[in-house]
Amino acid sequence: MTQSQDAPLLEVKDLRVEISTKAGSFFPVNGHSFSVRSGETLGIVGESGSGKSMTAMSLVRLLPKHAARITQGSIKLNGRELLSLSEAEMRKVRGSEIAMILQDPQTSLNPAFTAGQQISEALRLHSPGPRSTLRARAIDALRKVKVAAPEHRVDNYPSELSGGMRQRVVGAIAISCEPKIIIADEPTTSLDVTVQAQYLRLLSELQQETGMGIIFITHDFGIVANLCHKIVVMYFGRIVESGTVERIFARPAHPYTEALIGAVPKLRGHKGRLRTIEGQPPIPTEPLSGCPFAPRCEKADNRCFNELPPTVDADGDGEHLASCWRVLEQ
Amino acid sequence: MTLSHDMNDRGIAMHNRISNIRHAPKRLLATALLAGTILAAGGLGNAAIAQEKVVIAVSPLGADSNLYWTTTGAFIFPSMQTLVGNDPETGGYDNSQLAESWEHSDGFKTWTFKLHPNATFNGDWGPVTSADVVHSFNLHIGEDAKLSGISRFREMTITAVDDHTVRFDLPSPDPDFLFSHAGRGSLVIYSKAQFDAEGLEGYETAPAGSGPFQYEGREVGQSLTFSTIADHWSGVTAEFDQIEFRWVSEPSTRFAMLSAGEAHAVTLPRDLSDDAMEAGQTVLSSTAGAMQSTMLFTGQFMNPEAEENRDARTYAWADVRVREAVNRALDRDAILEVLYGEGVQALPVYTMDPRFPGYSEEIATGFDDAFGYDPERAMELLADAGYPDAFDNAAIPLVVTSLAGNPEFAQMAELVQAYLDVVGIETEMREQDWATGNTAIRGFTADFVTPMRNAPVRPSALGVQIFFTKHASPHLDVGDPELNELGAMLIDETDPATRDQLLQDMFTRIFETYAHIPMASVPASVAVNSELVEGWTFPGSTSSGLSHYHLIDLK
Amino acid sequence: MLLYLTRRIASSLFALLVISVIVFLLSHLSGSPVDALLPDDATQEQVDSFIREWGLDKPLWQQYLTFLGNALQGDFGTSLKWPGEDAMGFVLDRMPATLKLGGLAILISVVIALPLGIAAAVYKGSPIDSLAQVFALLGQSMPNFWLGIILIWVFSVWLGWLPTSGTGTFAHSILPAIAIAWFQVSALARLTRSSMLEVLDAEYIKLARVKGVSETQVIWKHALRNAAVVPLTYFGILAASILTGSVVIETVFSWPGMGWVAIEAIRGRDFPVVQAVIIAYAVIYMLSNLVVDLLYVVVDPRIRHG
């Protein structure tokens, strides 16, 4: 490994994904650039429909066939360009170098196979070893994610496991091949608060042990604050603001970010009524000029409606970027 | 032949044009189906069959049994023989079967048959003697016998005069007795020796016969196989080694078998025969025997004093004017051409045939006048009868039965309906199977017009009694006192001239009262693959129409 | 499990009983075997002795009870149409032919329908999908006897690859099996497609891909295993429908199986055989449903542990 300690593990530049439909085409991922270093956690935040998951899937090149494709940009993992890999090479990257934890633990395990079978499948594909040891390694992985009595759980079908347990199994699958990056796509939305907290703690611990990078996709700014080092805020397929957690929480530059932070309940875990942002995102296939957030923005003026704002350095040190005319005005 | 040369060439040109047109969608279809199916080509099936084994596909028989008397007698195994044969060319009775000669008493009540002295059973069961005939006779009149015509046999006695002579004593005179032994085949001769050694079981597994073929085996519902006997006692030998009968109910499947070369000969409905000829196959007609077809009014519609439940007098056809109108409304020439092709004769009276006594030239020539197509006359008659208002049951139910071997009956009914409709006779089509119809007829509750056939043509004296009087089949009686009286006289009459006159009187009565709707007299026919079969002479004298298999001439 | 099995068998027996009553009544309502089996000119004595011999003169309920009593001992009586043949034995003799044809038809349905349905689902909206849909619809909208006859002409007469009809070699069974199977292919392919579509959308399929599992494995291992449950449900109906199809197709291809027996027996009012053949049909159907239920448990662990 010739790369320096500082070089990013994963570097995404100007990534664009196009979806074409009968009604026209649009870009759910539009000019994304961000990076993740080892041991670092990047949070991608946005409302549902903002293109977060599409971003995640494009990183492992698993976009819906026919409908969506990456039209430009670059994704470098350890300096290696992923977009130029063949499908077979890419398959070797998936699961072993970049692992993913999907949204819903209830459904992301295959009901027809035991937990052990599903863990060892990944192992068999990426770090082949004697068949006999697969089971032991699967149990090992379960132990790592703190599953009690892993020797028994390994032979259970998903239907026999609790929700939290399933999520741990999904985690075990992700870490079993010791990936460099784990993409966690809203991994905790369907869990109750206690289990959620345990699980997030577990992720951090694993990160400290292995030094892997984590991309954490969520709509919940509350989680981001506790877990992430850097944040990317997405709206309507665009990154509207990015920077370190501290900066963004302290000085949100984009009105959308501001609104999202405002939506976090003051007391964590308290089921209060959330403040939501009024209005709907625009229809993607319809022509759009100006800032897409303008119709919902309390501070929008004439220019916001007519001209797309450029991405600007909010703090002047390249660590905090935002696309908003207001930032420019300051 | 030179005369028709020109015509032929044009015919061929025409044919080619038509077949070209017809082939276009075929190919399309073939390609389409091919595209969707993955099949290893080659070696899967062998279409053409060897000439050693002749395959004949016919529609399945009513009963599938090696015990002939338990069937209705539709099919005689080529391994079995009766006493009397038929000449392949003329259909006349001959001594090609077991009886070398025969004679009858003056009163037609005693018939004596002399067996061929050299006739033997196949498979080493010894010579055919009168003991075998007596034995077979007793089997045939047993409780389990279902043979058509066997009721007559139950009333007679049989005596073995000597080893090779048998005598039948009949209760009433029967000049047509030979018919029961030839075409109708009411008595086929089984080996007594085999019965003594093996019992009925022996017959069931492999009945020994005396015919030019030997029973090989059967697949129930499928096929029946016989092998040729090399040195048959009669001296006839087929030019092939085996013959197989295949029971195939779908006519188009039989046609396909013929076209694919899987069968040498198949029986086909009339209209498919045309197609077979067009496709280059040959259709052979029987030399003599004919099938008669008709439509019958059921019920005792002519009985002036029938009980309430035994008649169809509430139906329109109880009125002779309606019956005549029905007959007048039909353009028989057109109908017959559609159903049977050109050259088929209209039938003046069902069961009357020029080869048998009772044939009346007068009726035949007067047919057009009395039954000819005349819709105006039909309408006048109907108006005269007050049809339909004067009738409670004005509509005439026409029965359609998918009777084996007669798919043209459905078309016949449709045509008849269309013609009757023109003159204003209401009809309704009734689809019912044979058993249902028969139950109604037998229970005297029949109230419909049904197609009927007569194959082979029975001697008139037999046929007329079955279909019009109460003497042979009471349930088919039309209830006419005059016909029944004439029939009763016929039973005891022995003088040929008087019999002839009686029969003529009966036919005239049927004719004049429009007691039925006669249709056609048609030869039996079989379609043969023209690449495999040169010819085949058969008289059409048996129930199935087929016989004389040893005369099948292969290419 | 054992309790479940016992209950299933008990209810099947009840169903068989009802079926036997229905069939008995229907076949006796009209048309006597006398008229189907005796010649036109049979005499009254012939008719009477026939009726006596077969007990047709007794009241209907008595005939039924006699039948039932004997049937419970496995004796369905002797065939009227095929003299000397034991009715059930005669039917059972024909059963292998039908099972062979039905088995082959099921095999063909599965072998064609599964890949077709899977391909249609995987390449949803592509020409393959449209082709599969058309293929499936063709099968569902062509009367099977018509299809059968077309197959005979194309493959036996014009191409000369396969025999037209009859039995004997394996080649004989191909066309009739296809004729029966095509309709099933349609139903099965459509089912497979829709359930595959549902499964392919599932998160665990995404997870499998994310793990780096190859597309082939994703489809045939992860997806099919789950999607198979739905087509399997259909197998019970498939069995019934293949049996029904055999009635017509056996006639077209002159295949001497149970369908052929059924038609001949009903036409001939051969009551013992009619009873036997319909009961045999029902038993096959019920057994195949039982097998399907058991197969479920194998395929779907949720049921095994639920």
Add this chain to the structure above:
Amino acid sequence: MAETSPNAPIAPTFWSKASDLPLIPIGLLLIVFIIPAFFAQWIAPHDPYVPNLGARLQPPVFFGGTWEYALGTDRLGRDILSRILHGAWYVLAVSMIGIAVGVVVGTTLGLVAGYARGWFDGLVMRLVDISLALPAMLLALALAAAIGASFLSVVVVVGFALWAYFARQVRAEVLLLRNSDFVARSQVAGASHVRILFRHILPNVTNTVVVLATLQVGIAIMLDASLSFLGIGIPRPTPTWGLLVSDGRDFIATDWWISFFPGLAILLTVMSANMLGDWLRERLDPRQRQI
């Protein structure tokens, strides 16, 4: 194209807009089936029943025939096109009435069975078993032998063959529904069972029934054809499509048009009905599986 990952940035309104009416199947159904069924007597060029012996076996127009008989004539010289047009009404009637019988019997039994449970449910499910275990074709043969083949017998057979599917499906749905909140609420509110069944549960299974019914059109028409093949269909001369195909089957290799065009009519109708059913299913009831 309806598939998209749930997180895709696509507004829901967009999709509901894109799914328009399935014009092709509806159009085909109208042209081949519905319009002929009701207007045959005005649009058919010839009388479907009257033989024209002078015009027997005319080939269709592009195969050597004329526009006079666009789809050719049969062996009695009757116009195939006119027969198909006139047959549509009977096909429509048989399939609709047969399906209606199936729907009414099946839905009612399924509703009550699923709601009442207990012995009645057991009984209905046994009846379903029985009906499925009895090949429709054999029942039809026996029935035809008993009461004779008629329009009625065909309708009865079709209804009998179909009711079990409805009963089974409806029952399964009701089992799910009866445990749902709104049923519980109605029960608490004191609604009678009949009211709950017909006012609350029935509307919820209507979609299933409608979808299933569309898909059964094909089965009904196929059944009618098979019955004609066995000679126990609607009696002649009614030109039901099943009879036309069945009558023409002997001539597939020669006078192919006799059975081809009626077959095509069946094909197009069943195909369109199925496509319509599929479309309805996607719109109305995503849970419904294809059977």
